[in-house]
Amino acid sequence: QVQLQQSGPGLVKPSQTLSLTCAISGDSVSSNSAVWNWIRQTPSRGLEWLGRTYYRSNWYNDYAVSVKSRITIKPDASKNQFSLQLNSVTPEDTAVYYCAKSPQGSGSWYDYWGQGTLVTVSS
Amino acid sequence: QSVLTQPPSASGTPGQRVTISCSGSNSNIGGNYVYWYQQLPGTAPKIVIYRSNQRPSGVPDRFSGSKSDTSASLAISGVRSEDEADYFCAVWDDSLSGPVFGGGTKLTVL
Numbered sequence: 001q002v003q004l005q006q007s008g009p010g011l012v013k014p015s016q017t018l019s020l021t022c023a024i025s026g027d028s029v030s031s032n033s034a035v036w037n038w039i040r041q042t043p044s045r046g047l048e049w050l051g052r053t054y055y056r057s058n059w060y061n062d063y064a065v066s067v068k069s070r071i072t073i074k075p076d077a078s079k080n081q082f083s084l085q086l087n088s089v090t091p092e093d094t095a096v097y098y099c100a101k102s103p104q105g106s107g108s109w110y111d112y113w114g115q116g117t118l119v120t121v122s123s
Numbered sequence: 124q125s126v127l128t129q130p131p132s133a134s135g136t137p138g139q140r141v142t143i144s145c146s147g148s149n150s151n152i153g154g155n156y157v158y159w160y161q162q163l164p165g166t167a168p169k170i171v172i173y174r175s176n177q178r179p180s181g182v183p184d185r186f187s188g189s190k191s192d193t194s195a196s197l198a199i200s201g202v203r204s205e206d207e208a209d210y211f212c213a214v215w216d217d218s219l220s221g222p223v224f225g226g227g228t229k230l231t232v233l
Contacts, residue, residue, distance in 0.1 A: 046125055047168070047211055047224040064221050098167055106173070107215035108158050108222035113167035 002026040004099050004114035012093075012121050018086040022099030022114050029075045029082055030055045035102040037110065038073060038084045040095040048095075052102070053082055089121045126151065127212055127225035134231040135202045143228045145195045145212035151223060155215045157195040159188055162209045162227075171210075172197060199230075207232045 008020035020038075027034055035054040041047050051063035053073045063071050072085040086093060097117050100110035128146040135141040145157065157175045160168035170179055172188035175195065185200045195214075199206055212225040 046226045047213070049222045049224070062221065065219065100167075106156075106158075108213040108224075109156075109170065109173050110158075110160075110168070110213075111170055111173075111179070113169075116167050 002101060002112040004101065004112055006097070006099055006114040006117045008117055008119070010118055010120060012089055012119060013123050014090055014121055015088055018084070018089050018093060018097075018119055018121070020084045020097055020099075020117055020119070021081055022083070023079070023081040024101075025080075027101065028077075029053075029080050030077045032056060033104040035104065035106075036073075036075070036082045037100045037102060039098045039100055039110070041098065041116075042095045045095075049108075050084070050086075091121050093119070094121045095119060125226040126216060126219070126223040127214065129210075129212060129225035129228045131226070132229050132231065134233055135199075136233050137203060138201050141199045141202045141230065143197045143210050143212075143230070145197070145225050147193050147195075147214060147223075149193060150218040151193075151214045151216040152190065152195055153193045154217060157188065157190050158213045159186075159197045160211045160213065161206075162211065164208075168211060202230075202232055204232045206230060 003025045005023045012018045037052040038050040051073045053061050070087045075082045099114040101112040159172035161171045162168040175190040176188045187198045209227045211227045216223045
């Protein structure tokens, strides 16, 4: 059974960097048959995919156009986890952030989710 | 404004059949599988339909999915009080090169 455990601060100041980590158990971040995603949710904008990382002999990342200039998703195979960094945050980045796993080749199929982290951007 | 259009609300009495629609375009629903998620208050979404009409193990068989052209539907036959939740559709969008979500439908069981 796959479990995703999120950690990170719930409050970030404007213009600073939002950082969250998703620890994986029951699977491997280096799996050749999984994709590891970050998704956020707000009442006004709903669910928004932010990006993903996956290993297929090499590491690959894909990012949503809306955040591409500000986002980095990094795998950490030694700790079996992956992280999200979102730079230059504004109050518009206030949201519940989720990490989620996709089976191979399924761009919008998320079979396991983290518990969610409410991140508020405020001074 | 979501790429995929869902009605904001739906309702039914226990035992009724309820359907939730998801409307898109040729760049998303028209050429890709649709996925449906159930989200109970304060929890993460949970997959209830994958590949447009497949049900994961553990999801009751009263949940079913269908797709036609650029629209998809989630049906719940014999709705129960525990089905009261938000439901989202999701699909890969070829133009955006990423997944997109519907705005969500709040299901109320009266």
